[in-house]
Structures are given as C-alpha cells and as structure tokens.
Amino acid sequence: MTGIEGKVIAITGASSGIGEATALLLAERGAKVVLGARRADRLASLAARISTAGGEAAYESIDVKRHDDLTRLVALARERYGKLDVLVSNAGIGPISLLDDLRVDDWDEMIDVNIKGVLYGIAAALPVFREQGFGHFVHVVSTAGLKIVPMQSVYAGTKTRCAPSRRDCAKKPATSCA
Numbered sequence: 759m760t761g762i763e764g765k766v767i768a769i770t771g772a773s774s775g776i777g778e779a780t781a782l783l784l785a786e787r788g789a790k791v792v793l794g795a796r797r798a799d800r801l802a803s804l805a806a807r808i809s810t811a812g813g814e815a816a817y818e819s820i821d822v823k824r825h826d827d828l829t830r831l832v833a834l835a836r837e838r839y840g841k842l843d844v845l846v847s848n849a850g851i852g853p854i855s856l857l858d859d860l861r862v863d864d865w866d867e868m869i870d871v872n873i874k875g876v877l878y879g880i881a882a883a884l885p886v887f888r889e890q891g892f893g894h895f896v897h898v899v900s901t902a903g904l905k906i907v908p909m910q911s912v913y914a915g916t917k918t919r920c921a922p923s924r925r926d927c928a929k930k931p932a933t934s935c936a
C-alpha cells in the first residue's frame with residue numbers, strides 16, 4: 759500500500775494535457791480517480807482506458823465556471839467511492855496576449871476558469887473535508903505566476919491566486935500548489 763493506493767482523487771481538466779496524465783499516473787498507482795471537464799467523450803475514453811488497465815475511474819461533464827458543477831463532481835466521488843481525499847484543481851486556460859490588444863473577453867474567461875473555478879472547487883469540497891476530518895486541495899498554478907513575462911500578465915495574475923487559499927486552509931484541510 760502506497761500513500762496513493764485507495765485514495766479518492768477528483769481532478770478537474772482531466773480530458774487532456776496535465777490533468778489526463780495526472781489521472782493516468784494516479785490510477786496506475788492505485789487511486790480511484792474522479793474525472794471532470796467539459797468534453798464528456800474524452801473523459802469516457804480516459805475512464806475506459808483506466809478501467810481496462812485494472813484501475814477505477816468515474817467521470818462527470820463539468821464546467822468549472824459553475825459552482826453547482828463542482829458540487830456534482832464532489833458528490834460523484836462520495837456516491838461512487840464513499841469519500842473524497844483530494845481535489846486537484848487543474849482545469850485552466852491561458853489565451854495570452856498583450857494588454858494593448860484589449861482582449862477583455864479572454865481576460866474574463868481566464869478569471870472565471872483559473873480563479874473562480876478554483877474557488878468553486880474549494881466551496882464544493884471544503885464542507886466535505888470538514889465533515890470527514892481530512893482532505894487535501896492541490897491547485898495547479900504556473901511559473902508564469904512567479905516570473906511575469908510579456909503577454910502573460912493576466913494569465914500570471916490568475917495563476918498566483920493559490921496563495922490566499924493556501925494560507926486560509928493552512929491548518930486543516932491542507933492546500934498545496936503544484
């Protein structure tokens with residue numbers, strides 16, 4: 759038994775990229791993964807792949823811009839596996855541009871997905887973690903939030919927002935940035 763084996767881990771943005779790779783690795787190591795993203799067809803394929811390899815996976819089509827959707831993802835973890843150990847808030851977007859370009863719609867979308875999407879995850883899982891007496895948040899941020907480079911000022915701003923929540927949740931449950 760490793761520290762990962764048997765853990766129930768929900769992952770947002772699991773339909774591609776880092777979220778998909780994270781789900782595969784955790785499932786391979788014995789975690790029961792609960793996959794969330796908008797593209798249900800990709801989530802279904804990933805869940806089937808995990809299941810064929812002997813792992814356990816459930817999935818739900820969610821948009822992290824909706825609080826209720828995060829609540830559904832957390833509920834699925836509890837219904838299917840009886841608990842939630844970890845919520846990995848990975849879903850994120852980065853349509854970078856110069857501020858001069860005034861792509862206000864892109865700014866709004868980054869704020870909604872990268873900041874509010876993480877906060878809605880906290881709102882959905884924190885009451886469950888409190889009730890259980892355990893639980894971890896993992897927030898996928900970016901080096902862009904540490905060293906700001908041209909064209910990434912809005913993205914960088916959305917990727918440093920983990921810090922306040924980490925301080926707020928510092929005692930229990932735990933929150934970490936990855």
Ligand SMILES: NC(=O)c1ccc[n+]([C@@H]2O[C@H](COP(=O)([O-])OP(=O)(O)OC[C@H]3O[C@@H](n4cnc5c(N)ncnc54)[C@H](OP(=O)(O)O)[C@@H]3O)[C@@H](O)[C@H]2O)c1
Pocket residue numbers: 770771772773774775776777794795796797798820821822823848849850851852871898899900901
């Ligand atoms: N790639 C990098 O070099 C890099 C570096 C540092 C940090 N990051 C961070 O790592 C995370 C994953 O990035 P990635 O490179 O793996 O990108 P990606 O391949 O584009 O994956 C993004 C994931 O987020 C999901 N997503 C986007 N908007 C969503 C929404 N409104 N609701 C639910 N899910 C949504 C997408 O799924 P659907 O489209 O199916 O919803 C997809 O699964 C992001 O937070 C990103 O900022 C990436």
